[in-house]
Amino acid sequence: MVDIWSGLVQAAWLVGTLDAELLEIALRSLKVTLSALVIASLIALPLAALLAVRRFRFRRTVIAVLNALMGLPPVVVGLVVYVLLSRSGPLGVLGLLFTPTAMVIAQVVIIVPLIASIAHQSIRDLWQEYHDLLISMNVTQGQKIRTLLWDSRRALLTAALAGFGRGIGEVGAIMIVGGNIDHATRVLTTAIALETGKGNFALALALGFVLIALAIAVNLAIHALSRTEREGRW
Amino acid sequence: MKHLILSLALIACSGAALAAETMKMAVTTSFHNSGLADVLLPRIAADLDLEVQLLVVGTGQAIRLGEAGDVDAILVHSRGAEETFVAARNGTHRREIMYNDFVFIGPESDPADIAGAPSATEALQRIAAAEAPFVSRGDDSGTHKKELSLWDDAGQDPATLHDWYKPVGAGMGAALNTAAGMGAYIMSDRASWLNFGNKGDLALLFSGDAVLFNQYAYLPVNPEKHGHVKHDLAMKLEDWLVSDTAKTLIDGYTIDGETLFVFNAKAAD
Numbered sequence A: 001m002v003d004i005w006s007g008l009v010q011a012a013w014l015v016g017t018l019d020a021e022l023l024e025i026a027l028r029s030l031k032v033t034l035s036a037l038v039i040a041s042l043i044a045l046p047l048a049a050l051l052a053v054r055r056f057r058f059r060r061t062v063i064a065v066l067n068a069l070m071g072l073p074p075v076v077v078g079l080v081v082y083v084l085l086s087r088s089g090p091l092g093v094l095g096l097l098f099t100p101t102a103m104v105i106a107q108v109v110i111i112v113p114l115i116a117s118i119a120h121q122s123i124r125d126l127w128q129e130y131h132d133l134l135i136s137m138n139v140t141q142g143q144k145i146r147t148l149l150w151d152s153r154r155a156l157l158t159a160a161l162a163g164f165g166r167g168i169g170e171v172g173a174i175m176i177v178g179g180n181i182d183h184a185t186r187v188l189t190t191a192i193a194l195e196t197g198k199g200n201f202a203l204a205l206a207l208g209f210v211l212i213a214l215a216i217a218v219n220l221a222i223h224a225l226s227r228t229e230r231e232g233r234w
Numbered sequence B: 001m002k003h004l005i006l007s008l009a010l011i012a013c014s015g016a017a018l019a020a021e022t023m024k025m026a027v028t029t030s031f032h033n034s035g036l037a038d039v040l041l042p043r044i045a046a047d048l049d050l051e052v053q054l055l056v057v058g059t060g061q062a063i064r065l066g067e068a069g070d071v072d073a074i075l076v077h078s079r080g081a082e083e084t085f086v087a088a089r090n091g092t093h094r095r096e097i098m099y100n101d102f103v104f105i106g107p108e109s110d111p112a113d114i115a116g117a118p119s120a121t122e123a124l125q126r127i128a129a130a131e132a133p134f135v136s137r138g139d140d141s142g143t144h145k146k147e148l149s150l151w152d153d154a155g156q157d158p159a160t161l162h163d164w165y166k167p168v169g170a171g172m173g174a175a176l177n178t179a180a181g182m183g184a185y186i187m188s189d190r191a192s193w194l195n196f197g198n199k200g201d202l203a204l205l206f207s208g209d210a211v212l213f214n215q216y217a218y219l220p221v222n223p224e225k226h227g228h229v230k231h232d233l234a235m236k237l238e239d240w241l242v243s244d245t246a247k248t249l250i251d252g253y254t255i256d257g258e259t260l261f262v263f264n265a266k267a268a269d
Helices: A002-016 A020-053 A059-069 A074-085 A100-136 A141-151 A153-168 A172-178 A188-197 A201-225 B002-013 B029-033 B036-048 B059-068 B079-087 B120-130 B142-153 B172-182 B190-195 B231-241 B244-251
Strands: B021-028 B050-057 B073-076 B095-107 B134-136 B165-167 B185-189 B202-206 B213-220
Touching: A002 A201, A020 A059, A020 A100, A020 A141, A020 A153, A020 A188, A020 A201, A059 A100, A074 A100, A074 A172, A100 A141, A100 A153, A100 A172, A141 A153, A153 A201, A172 A188, A188 A201, A188 B172, B021 B029, B021 B059, B021 B231, B029 B036, B029 B050, B029 B172, B029 B185, B029 B190, B036 B050, B036 B231, B036 B244, B050 B059, B050 B231, B059 B073, B059 B079, B059 B142, B073 B079, B073 B231, B079 B142, B079 B213, B095 B120, B095 B190, B095 B231, B095 B244, B120 B142, B120 B202, B134 B172, B142 B185, B172 B185, B172 B190, B172 B202, B185 B190, B213 B231, B231 B244
Parallel strands: B021 B050, B021 B073, B134 B165, B134 B185
Antiparallel strands: B073 B213, B095 B185, B095 B202, B095 B213
């Protein structure tokens, strides 16, 4: 209990004094996860819509696999990305290992299935509603996908925020591919793991509280910017 | 949506790294936990205009990173593994830099009475005889390998040791946390122990036996095997690490008034 209390005090102190190191790793956390989120959304959302409107042979299998991959263990993703990006791996010439880019790649792999699965669920429901209308208007596949994505934007936001949540709190993969290098690839979660390892529970908890506050702030900001939860807008 | 993209772009632009030259070095958790890196790295940056990025891993992983060419040099403490590394031409050579020592930590009540043991092997035999809980790193690190060789000297085989022997497969700090939680014995390097913040009712019970000395060596990764490694920077760093500046900093580094490392690099041959 003493640790939790001193953690809270330390968190308030770090934030209050705008600690330079904290600012650096918090910004890096945001940068990595938001970049991963944007890339993952660009892949996952059209994929989800496509899975809803297109009928093809292995559609069910693809959806089932996508759903199963929501539980992909980050540490395994990290290991696979590490082996691929390692200098002795197939993509080694790019020299991406232990850079923020490698961390973004790993997080994209982790959150794409999650965003796609949640998005597919809501787009499918909307598609049932719109099916006859859109077919009768004889629109193209592309127009269908665009209409569905736009009209289910609120649910898609939830999907994206779920992806953000999984990314920002993730440590297993980015520890392996990022290496937790001070001033280069250290982010909030890896710093928490490091301080726990040193037995500095108060500082580790303080960073943890900062991370939680950051996640809440980002969610609130996205809601405010996209004007959800307001009357008469949807 | 436009606000979103704009703010994302802003975040992406900020915080680009600024350093003249950078190299990557894999070091062991015990070295990093000692806090010595925080003294050496700023000085290296000032003297050589070189940013050394540390990857803090166990010796096993450090050696794998060197083999794969993912780092430019490694600083580890497991002589056997280091010699294999050089013999396989993964590293150009092995340069001894400094040593510190291992200590036995355990509950203050010391149920196995290792504090009065005449030697490290005798201390381990007493723990085994008392079947007192013992936490092992179990992660193929230099510290773990050292511990296994000590058990071997004590005539015990960790593979057949029973419930009281607990390999946790974790770094030094995490293993110390486990030992503190269970009130178990553990072997740690002195630096990690002194810097450890969650001592609980653990205490340093045994130290000083010469077999517990822990030699750190610096191994640059072989550029013939991995053309992209920054061998010239790795050599520049080695020259600095064996210099008088490094000697003063390493010998002068203390925690709570205790000296941790002894510089013992030999002049170039």
